[in-house]
Structure formats: C-alpha cells, structure tokens
Amino acid sequence: MARYIFQRLMxxxxxxxxxxxxxxxxxxxxxxxxxDRYVHDLRQSGAQVTADQVQLYRHMLGLDRPWYIRYLNWIxxxxxxxxxxxxxxxxxxxxxxxGDRLLFTVLLSVTTITLSYLIAIPVGIYSxxxxxxxxxxFFTVLGYFGMATPAFLFALILLYISVIYFNTGVGGLxxxxxxxxxxxxxxxxxxxxxxxxxxxxxxxxxxxxTIRTMRATMLDEKNQLYVTVARAKGLPERKLIWKxxxxxxxxxxxxxxxxxxxxxxxxxxxxxxxxxxxxxxxIFLKSLINxxxxxxxxxxxxxxxxxxxxxxLSDLLLAALDPRIRLTGxxx
Amino acid sequence: MQLNPDELIRISNLKVTFPLxxxxxxxxxxxxxxxxxxKVLGVVGESGxxxxxxxxxxxxIIPPPGRIDDGEIWLRTxxxxxxxxxxxxxxxxxxxxxxxxxxxxxxxxxxxxxxxMTSFSAYHTLGDQISEALLIHRNVSRREARQRTIEMLERVxxxxxSTRFNQYPHEFSGGMRQRAMIAMALICNPSLLIADxxxxxxxxxxxxxxxxxxxxxxKDFGSSILFITHNLGVxxxxxxxxxxxxxxxxVEHGSVTDIFHDPxxxxxxxLLSAIPKITGQKKDRLVAIEGTIPSPFERVAGCPFHPRxxxxxxxxxxxxxxxxxxxxxGHTVRCHLYSK
Numbered sequence: 001m002a003r004y005i006f007q008r009l010m011x012x013x014x015x016x017x018x019x020x021x022x023x024x025x026x027x028x029x030x031x032x033x034x035x036d037r038y039v040h041d042l043r044q045s046g047a048q049v050t051a052d053q054v055q056l057y058r059h060m061l062g063l064d065r066p067w068y069i070r071y072l073n074w075i076x077x078x079x080x081x082x083x084x085x086x087x088x089x090x091x092x093x094x095x096x097x098x099g100d101r102l103l104f105t106v107l108l109s110v111t112t113i114t115l116s117y118l119i120a121i122p123v124g125i126y127s128x129x130x131x132x133x134x135x136x137x138f139f140t141v142l143g144y145f146g147m148a149t150p151a152f153l154f155a156l157i158l159l160y161i162s163v164i165y166f167n168t169g170v171g172g173l174x175x176x177x178x179x180x181x182x183x184x185x186x187x188x189x190x191x192x193x194x195x196x197x198x199x200x201x202x203x204x205x206x207x208x209x210t211i212r213t214m215r216a217t218m219l220d221e222k223n224q225l226y227v228t229v230a231r232a233k234g235l236p237e238r239k240l241i242w243k244x245x246x247x248x249x250x251x252x253x254x255x256x257x258x259x260x261x262x263x264x265x266x267x268x269x270x271x272x273x274x275x276x277x278x279x280x281x282x283i284f285l286k287s288l289i290n291x292x293x294x295x296x297x298x299x300x301x302x303x304x305x306x307x308x309x310x311x312x313l314s315d316l317l318l319a320a321l322d323p324r325i326r327l328t329g330x331x332x
Numbered sequence: 333m334q335l336n337p338d339e340l341i342r343i344s345n346l347k348v349t350f351p352l353x354x355x356x357x358x359x360x361x362x363x364x365x366x367x368x369x370x371k372v373l374g375v376v377g378e379s380g381x382x383x384x385x386x387x388x389x390x391x392x393i394i395p396p397p398g399r400i401d402d403g404e405i406w407l408r409t410x411x412x413x414x415x416x417x418x419x420x421x422x423x424x425x426x427x428x429x430x431x432x433x434x435x436x437x438x439x440x441x442x443x444x445x446x447x448x449m450t451s452f453s454a455y456h457t458l459g460d461q462i463s464e465a466l467l468i469h470r471n472v473s474r475r476e477a478r479q480r481t482i483e484m485l486e487r488v489x490x491x492x493x494s495t496r497f498n499q500y501p502h503e504f505s506g507g508m509r510q511r512a513m514i515a516m517a518l519i520c521n522p523s524l525l526i527a528d529x530x531x532x533x534x535x536x537x538x539x540x541x542x543x544x545x546x547x548x549x550x551k552d553f554g555s556s557i558l559f560i561t562h563n564l565g566v567x568x569x570x571x572x573x574x575x576x577x578x579x580x581x582x583v584e585h586g587s588v589t590d591i592f593h594d595p596x597x598x599x600x601x602x603l604l605s606a607i608p609k610i611t612g613q614k615k616d617r618l619v620a621i622e623g624t625i626p627s628p629f630e631r632v633a634g635c636p637f638h639p640r641x642x643x644x645x646x647x648x649x650x651x652x653x654x655x656x657x658x659x660x661x662g663h664t665v666r667c668h669l670y671s672k
Contacts, residue, residue: 082482223395232391233465233516234437237429247455269573323500 001326012312016305023300024071027152027293033063034088034291044200061088061103074294085294089287092299101278107191108277109264112199116207125246128222139211140271146208155201155274162197198275200265209210210253217252221245247321254317258310265306265318335408335420340523340556341390342366346403346424348385348394348580355629359385359398361580366557368526372550372557374571374588376564376603382580383560384446387526387575390558391437392428400424409523411435431611439469442517443526447533448509452501459485459497462516469520484515488545509539514545518553524633527564531566543569564607568592573662576600579636586663596665599637635668643669 037057039049056066062073077083084094127136174194178187221227222245230240272279280299287296319326335342348360360382367373375383388394390405405423412432413419426433442465445451452461462484463477472480478497485493488511501509510530517525524665527546548571550557559570567574567588574591576584576599584597595601602621623640626632632639638649645668654666 043589225445225447226453228393228395229443229445229451230453232393232437232443234434234439234468235464236434243456244453247453303427323457324502 001319002170004326005316008312008315010307015308016301017075017310019304020075020297020301021071023297023304024067024074024293025292027297027300028067030291032291033058034293035061035063037289037291038088061171068166070293074297084298086229087287087292087295089290089292089295094295097295098280098283098299098302100281101280104191104278105265105280108195108198108202109193109261111195112203112264113206113261115199116203117210117253120207121250122211122212124211125218125241125249127211127215128218128249129241136215140215141207146204147212149204151201151205151271152274155197155271158197158201159274198277201271201275206260206264210256213252213256214249217249218245221248224248250321251318254321255314257317258307258312258314261313262303262307265303335406338368338503340367340369340408342404342406343386343390343534344404344406345485346386346389346405347401347493348367348382348389348398349401350398352397357628358631359628360389360403362403363577363580363582365575365582365585367556368573369523369554370554371572372559372570374567374574375558375577376562376567376574377577378562378625380628381577383562383577384528386577387528387558387560390423390524390526391441391443392423392426392433393437407436407440407524409440411440430609435469438465438520438522440522441526442520442522442525443528444510444513444517444530446518446529448506448513449533450510452512457498457500458504458512459499462512462519465516465519481515481519484519485512488512488515488518488549489541490515507534507542510534510538511545512544514542514549518555518628520551522555524558525553525555526560528560529562532563539566546570564603576603579632581636581666583637583667584665586659587661590659590661590663594663595672596659596663597637597667598641598643598669634656635666645669 005042035054038057039054042049055064062070074085077085082095086092086096087097090097123139126141130136174187175190178190181187222241223247227244230244231237235243268269271277272281280302284296284299286292343363343365346360346363349361350357362387363382365373365375365386375386377383385394385398389400392405394400403424405542407421407423408418409421410416410418412421412435412657421432421436423433423436452458459481460480463474463481464619466472466477466480467474470477482493482497485496490496490508492512496504504512510533514530517527531542534542543566546557549571557570559567561567573585573587575582576591576597578599584591584595584600586594591600592604595604599621602619605619606621608618621640622642626639634648634650634652635641635654638644641649644650650669652668654668654671656664656666657670658664659670
C-alpha cells in the first residue's frame, strides 16, 4: 500500500511538472506579448510610443528573454518559495491577486463535494433498494431536475425565494462587516452561513449525477450471487446492504471525484456572477486578454492541478476500497 | 403436521411461480421431498427443472419476483425454543425477513452454491466472510471465530490457512474457493447442508477432489445433505436416496439402489441410458433423450414428460396428471404405466 501511494504521488508530481510546461508553452503560442498589448492600449488612448520605448519596456519586464529562461525562472520560484510570479496587469504578485479567492474556492468546493456525497450516496442506495417505489420515483424526478436545470437559473430561483420570502440577500461570501477582516473563527462561521446557497447551486448537478450512478451500480450489485450468499448466511438486511453491495457500488463514484472537484471549482462563471461569488473566472479572462502570462499560467495550473489532485485522491480511495487494485501495485 | 422421528425436513406440494412480463413461469409445480437426518438426498434433473429453486425456497432466497404460492416446508429445529426442545416450523409460511428465518439461515441450514467464482465478495477477505457466519450465529469472540475459521480451512484442505485467512477471493483458484465455500457452509455445523451443483463449475480432477472432501466431511459432521446435480455419476457416489425432477415436479423417488437398478419412470430410464459407457463399442453413439424441454411459459397438460416419452399411452398421458404410485421401501413414481 505504501509503495502504491508513493508511486501515485510521484506520478502526480511528474504530471504537474509536465502540465506547467504545457501551460506555459500554450500561453506563449499566440503572437505578441504583454508589452505589445500595453503599448497598443497606450496608442489607443492617443499616446506616442516609439519602437525603442517598447523594446525598453519589454526589457524592463524581462519579456525579451527566451521563453524557456522565463519558464525556468517561473517554475523555480514556485518550487523554491511558492512565488507564482508577478502579475503584469495588476502590478502585484500573482499570489496577492488570486490567493484569497483560491482559498475561498477550495473551501467552497470541499464543502460542496463532501455534502453532495453525504446526501447523494444514501439516496442512491435507497432508490436502488426500493426500485420503482414512490420514494425512488421522487428522487429520480428530483435527480433529473437537478441535472437538467442550468446552475445559474437555479441560483436565480434560490436568490428570488430568499429575497422575496425570507427577506435576506445572500449574495457574496461574507457579511459586510467581515468583508475585509482577516480570517477568524467568526468569519469562518459567517462564511458557512453565506455559502449554503452556493453549495446547493454548485452541488446539485453533481449530487444528482452521483444518485444516478449509485442507483445504477447498486441495481447491478444487489442481485449478485455474493449478496444472496450473504443473505443466506443470515446477515441482517441493513448490515448486509452496507457491507457488501454498497462497498462494490462505491467504486464508480470514487473514481469520479477527480473531475467532480475540478467541475465544481471551475463552476459556471454565470453562477458565480449571479451569486456574487469572488470567483477567479473574470480575472482569468482578463489575464488571458492582456497576455499576462504568469497570472493566467498560475490559474490554468491551478485548474489542472485540481484535476490531478482529485485523480490522486480517487486512486487512493479506490485502492482503499478495492483489494484487487491495491495488490496489483499501480502503473508500471 | 408431524415429521417422522427420522426426518429432518419435509417439503410437500411446493409451488413457486415467477410472474414475469412475458408470462408466468411455474418453476415448481408441486414438489415433494423428504430429507432424513444424517442422510444425503440427491436431486437430479435437467437445467430448468427447478432443482435450484427448490433449494433456494428452503432458505427463502428465491430471486424476485418469484414467490411461493402453495405448499409446505416443515423443518425440525431447536431454534426459537427454550430449553433445547425441538419444534416443527413451516418455512414456507414464515416471513423471509423475520428474525426466525435469519437464525435458521446458516444457523440450521447452509448452502454451497454452483459458482465459486462469484459466491464471495471481492472486497472482503475470505477469512472475514467465513468467520462472519460464526459471529452472527454462534456466541464467539472475534479471536475464537478466527481460530475456528483457520481450523476449518485446514480441514477442507487449504494449506497455509492462517495466511490464507487474510487473503482475498481473487487470490484463490476456483477449486480452492469452493473448498472455502464448503468450509463456510460447515462452520456453524448446520443440520442441513444444501449443495447446489457444487462441482459443476470445476474441472474434472478438482470435481473428484471436492466430492471426496464432501464425503469425508459428511462422516465427521453428520449433517444431512441435499445434493443437487445433473450428474448421475456423482449421485451414485454420494447419495443415499434420489429424487428425479422434471419440469417442477418430482417424477420418481427411491434409494440409490432402486433408482439405478430398478428405474420405473421412462425419464429416469432415459437419463440412465444417457450416461456414456466406456465398455461400449466404438460404433455406438451416445444416447440422448428425444426432444427438448418445452418453453418455461408453456404449461404442459397431463404428465409433463409426455411430449418426449417413448412409452406414451395415447389419450391418457396428455390429459391426466399421473398420481404417485408406491412400490414399497420408499420407491415412488408418477407415471400412468404403473397405475391399475
């Protein structure tokens, strides 16, 4: 098991490293750079800029050095001192620009994903064990609604209800008094008071999907011979369900955590806008337009890292769940 | 209903149907069987004749939507009584989810299934799954359950049992899994062991080993055995009495000697002549029974075997269900040939 974890961990770091390279190269592909963009904006506003000035500016920013030198500087900074570079657009370190937002995002998505699994898995089991019962139909219909309703529309409906019927605006992540406060216990509680709606909106489609997956796999598993054997053994029904078919049915769910996490984080920019969430979406867009390589690179890297870390978590979970995966080691 | 003192379980007139969308399947059409204490009853029949459904009815684990429509399954048991007295319970009548049924399952009656590859959960160690039965039905500590499981695994011929205890099913071969299954079936020392084609999925040499093991264990444990198979050779080796089933009915019943040396029902006669003989001439072809089993959705009027029977009595066999004729010494047959 330890060897398996070690292997997966190594693969994860290797993947992250290769990803950072790909991300950087892709961002370098479009013609021009931040200096061109900046000068273009200056000229638009009527300023006179000579070619020499552009070159000087480019030299100041270090953009005239070859891409691999800049890449090595960037990745070196990340590895050695968690320095993700300098945002040219915002004129401050990248970590300053998106650090707080990233923390929110991580907190929000971890809360969402945990809750969604905690609710969806038992509901899926219930649906399968009571197939074609009223309860099953109810959750099936609810599940399809959950999957079919666009998140932003769902957000609007919830906002409407909370404002009209409960007279509480619940946009954003904090009450006004906590907005610029440093993190504290009270701020954390205030955060959770605010994110419930975001959790519902972001978690519903994933939860609905998990319910369907769980139901389908449970339907497959519950008629397997080993379940009949366990029943013939005189195991009480409830205990038997949780011990045997659920264990097998969790596998497909566990393997989706990887992209589920990334899905929730990247969310839908429209949902984020509707709920006034401090999402990194808008910043990402701006950084791309301005060819702000370090900022957009960091955000891209973050998105991809989530998928990779999620996959790593999936692998660990699967190994914990399934002895056959555990014992065969892992990738050669 | 009173069971005779030497009887452990008596099934009478058991009817099981499966209401499916394509039609209703009458899986068991009035099955009657008796298993005596400490004896082996062999049940023989073609695929689809209801052998496995009979076995599963006893444990009340018929796959849905199957249900028992009629009949009785009387079991002699000490479960549910105080001070060790025996009582008779009709398993066909009690709720399959009741505490009583739960205690009878494996506590009194255990079962070895046909497919050793899928009988165990792939996610739990074999030791866990076997000792679980002990922990449920016998008042033992975890350590004791482990100890007894390891002893049992050794008893069924699994080497390095204490290491094997912690291994998963995929680390065992088919034969070894079936041995483990037998260990699990015997771990609570049941009064009845149902063996549903336990050797069918194994290759021939392993079949012989497993069969030998079962005969061996039978002497030690003294459990009654309901041995289901389509292989008459196996029955000759292991059974005391034999019931021949055809289309959800028992058509003939008798001691092994009676069935093999004095078969009455044309179906039994055909089955016996279908056994390949190594003494035959090279030019002899294998004997096969004419025709095939009718579709499960069709109900055959009269004697179920009449469409394939070589000795059919026209005008009688197609219309009237033959009643049971007793030849004495427990040898009974349902066939018009013998009615007066």
